[in-house]
Amino acid sequence: MSAPVTLRIAYVNGRYLPLAEATLPIMDRGFLFGDGIYEVTAVLGDHFVDNEPHLARLDRSLKAIGIRNPHTIPEWTAIQRELVRQNDLKQGTVYIEVTRGTHEREFTCPDDVAPNVVMFTQAKNLLANPMAETGAAVITVDDLRWARRDIKSVALLAQVLAKFEAKRAGVAEAVMLEDGVVTEGASSTFFILSSAGVLVTRALSNSVLPGVTRSSVMRLARETGLHVEERPFSRQEMLAAREVFYTSASSFVMPVVAVDGEKIAGGMPGPITKKLRAIYLEEAQKG
């Protein structure tokens, strides 16, 4: 994103503050060690898209690294709603981050250190996204990440490097490969519609984030009668696919029209992808 930081109200540990005052100490463990968890939920008018599963995943990620979840789901929701209200956000995302807290820089810290909680909104044109019309070009990169990619950790250096590589190539997203097989996008889940017309995405494991949008899209795809398979697919299979798309909280269902400069589906968003995006958006806006 090339937008400068715009003025708004952010949330830090119980307080709603102008962004410039919304700060944490440099001894915050999220800053020093990437020792924290995050979530991103899309906001469409009054509706928070798939918010319950996002908050459930937040809880799961926190448990996985032994950080106490400082809030119940109703408390999280109330803070999100208040922040969206104070920022008058109509369309965009709400970002939550929980770090293990502030402590002298040592690799471990006592169990009773209080987690730091930060939340901010980002205004975005999610519905009328021009890329959804044209489709996105992507490149493949090596997956350089650690072994617990199912945890939504703020330690995102490998993804940041992948996104810079995509930016240098003039494309929207990087799709990560391990042993020639797709894991996922730098910030998204990848799907292909195979030459046999089967919707394929990698099965959940420690190798990929359990995408919330992935799960909703798989359910909607099955409801429309598509056959969905959870299995690995290679770069070669992706290049030969009828359609390719990626999903995430902020892109919903995004058609892919080129991989490493090779056209997919004649370089146009495919009909099944367009249909799944439309159905997903319909449901997301209904609430």
Ligand code: PDD
């Ligand atoms: N990223 N895989 C990775 C590595 C991701 O970072 C994301 C989301 C996804 C899709 O998950 P979901 O459908 O639950 O958003 C898959 C968010 C949007 C981000 O980092 O901004």
